[in-house]
Amino acid sequence: MIAIINYGVGNLKSVKKALEFVGAEVKVTAKASEIKQAKAIILPGVGAFRVAMRNLDELKIIPLLKEEIKKGKLFLGICLGLQLLLTQSHEDGLCAGLDIVKGQVKRFNFSDDLHLKIPHMGWNTIKIKNKKEDILKGIPDNSYFYFVHSYYIEVEDKKQIMSVTDYGGEFCSAIGKDNVYGMQFHPEKSGDLGLKILDNFYKLSER
Amino acid sequence: MLTKRIIPCLDVKDGRVVKGTRFVNLKDAGDPVQIASFYGSQGADEIIFLDITASFQKRKTMLEVVEKTAECTFIPLTVGGGIRNVEDIKNLLNSGADKVSLNTAAVENPSLVQIGAEKFGRQCMVVAIDVKKQNIQPEKWEVFTYGGRKATGIDVFEWIKKVEQLGAGEILLTSMDADGTTEGYDLELTRRISEMINIPIIASGGAGTLEHISDVLTRGKADAALAASIFHYNKYSIRELKEYLAKKGIAVRLS
Numbered sequence: 001m002i003a004i005i006n007y008g009v010g011n012l013k014s015v016k017k018a019l020e021f022v023g024a025e026v027k028v029t030a031k032a033s034e035i036k037q038a039k040a041i042i043l044p045g046v047g048a049f050r051v052a053m054r055n056l057d058e059l060k061i062i063p064l065l066k067e068e069i070k071k072g073k074l075f076l077g078i079c080l081g082l083q084l085l086l087t088q089s090h091e092d093g094l095c096a097g098l099d100i101v102k103g104q105v106k107r108f109n110f111s112d113d114l115h116l117k118i119p120h121m122g123w124n125t126i127k128i129k130n131k132k133e134d135i136l137k138g139i140p141d142n143s144y145f146y147f148v149h150s151y152y153i154e155v156e157d158k159k160q161i162m163s164v165t166d167y168g169g170e171f172c173s174a175i176g177k178d179n180v181y182g183m184q185f186h187p188e189k190s191g192d193l194g195l196k197i198l199d200n201f202y203k204l205s206e207r
Numbered sequence: 208m209l210t211k212r213i214i215p216c217l218d219v220k221d222g223r224v225v226k227g228t229r230f231v232n233l234k235d236a237g238d239p240v241q242i243a244s245f246y247g248s249q250g251a252d253e254i255i256f257l258d259i260t261a262s263f264q265k266r267k268t269m270l271e272v273v274e275k276t277a278e279c280t281f282i283p284l285t286v287g288g289g290i291r292n293v294e295d296i297k298n299l300l301n302s303g304a305d306k307v308s309l310n311t312a313a314v315e316n317p318s319l320v321q322i323g324a325e326k327f328g329r330q331c332m333v334v335a336i337d338v339k340k341q342n343i344q345p346e347k348w349e350v351f352t353y354g355g356r357k358a359t360g361i362d363v364f365e366w367i368k369k370v371e372q373l374g375a376g377e378i379l380l381t382s383m384d385a386d387g388t389t390e391g392y393d394l395e396l397t398r399r400i401s402e403m404i405n406i407p408i409i410a411s412g413g414a415g416t417l418e419h420i421s422d423v424l425t426r427g428k429a430d431a432a433l434a435a436s437i438f439h440y441n442k443y444s445i446r447e448l449k450e451y452l453a454k455k456g457i458a459v460r461l462s
Contacts, residue, residue: 009328013277013301014277014303014305017277017278017281017303018281020278021278021279046328047328117406117407118406119329121407122210122211122252122407122431123212123460124208124209124210125208143462146282147209148330149330166208188281189281190282191247191462192281194281
């Protein structure tokens with residue numbers, strides 16, 4: 001069973017349905033017992049960083065999530081769920097994150113002459129930097145994925161970068177660090193290739 | 208590079224697609240779930256359902272349609288039509304919609320946009336605006352509600368600025384003058400609004416040819432183009448359109 005963490009931010013339904021579509025058994029939960037039992041954990045989420053951290057804190061599951069990750073449990077953060085993994089965010093002042101991946105979450109800041117809108121919303125390509133990761137198995141370089149975000153991550157250890165995406169310059173669109181993965185785009189909303197990534201994740205969890 | 212989005216829109220009444228469906232290879236050409244899935248497989252970048260169900264009692268049908276669509280179509284889904292309050296928004300998102308589109312409700316109760324953005328995130332709040340040019344000097348583009356039946360006296364440029372501040376994540380702009388003409392989008396209006404705001408704009412109304420869509424994405428500076436009849440009547444497929452746009456040098460997702 002894969003646990004999708006239910007912490008009151010955004011739409012968890014589409015992640016659940018996409019995983020079920022590839023054959024996974026899924027539980028949307030914030031219960032400690034179920035999170036412990038799960039073979040893998042997904043932290044989804046859209047919305048504000050500070051609210052999300054506060055909700056996780058109120059649910060008292062932050063130490064548990066860190067513990068499970070430390071024990072080697074497969075973990076995937078999607079969009080805001082990826083950003084929460086980092087050391088801190090510059091959203092709405094400074095706010096501490098889970099600090100599982102060293103780095104910062106920053107707002108897009110473009111010069112006017114670029115005419116780029118925020119949020120970065122729509123389909124964009126990923127340039128794969130680390131082809132060894134099984135989670136990207138079967139994903140051709142420069143494939144399109146669906147993005148919607150105003151903040152992006154900067155990781156300290158560049159070896160953790162799995163892919164980059166260009167929007168007024170390159171930003172990190174996916175990371176991999178041991179058993180922890182994070183994606184800025186939404187695999188659950190990215191058609192067949194998105195489903196392929198979730199299928200890869202599911203298969204990794206069954207290993 | 209971020210691509211321009213092509214978004215087919217389906218009008219749904221009592222759970223059935225009402226206008227223009229001539230898909231020979233679908234078992235049930237009036238089933239929104241099947242049509243959405245078909246468009247998804249053709250390369251649509253998102254899908255919009257517009258609920259035009261008249262009776263309040265039958266609105267639950269739309270939630271079932273959304274739920275079933277979310278089980279088999281894995282691209283963003285926006286639902287608009289008849290949304291009046293936070294509960295309506297919540298129900299649609301919980302059923303599997305990714306965004307909701309507010310039109311009349313946003314005009315009559317602007318705080319709904321703000322509350323929705325705070326509660327569910329800006330990215331899921333689309334504000335749809337129906338606009339008609341008034342033949343007066345100085346020229347004015349006026350916002351209409353109730354499916355274009357009610358004039359509000361509101362100037363579109365002022366309204367756009369306000370909804371952006373309130374927390375709209377995206378604007379769906381329909382030119383009532385161009386809508387249904389198949390003579391092309393209102394390029395001037397679309398461009399002026401796109402240059403004015405920092406959130407994406409979806410242009411709607413008037414698409415009759417592939418060139419119209421290309422024009423609104425370039426000269427009209429729209430981030431996305433919505434079309435209905437051009438796809439429904441099988442005049443052009445989404446794939447044909449995208450190949451045409453790609454040849455013209457417009458960034459689109461072809462896979």
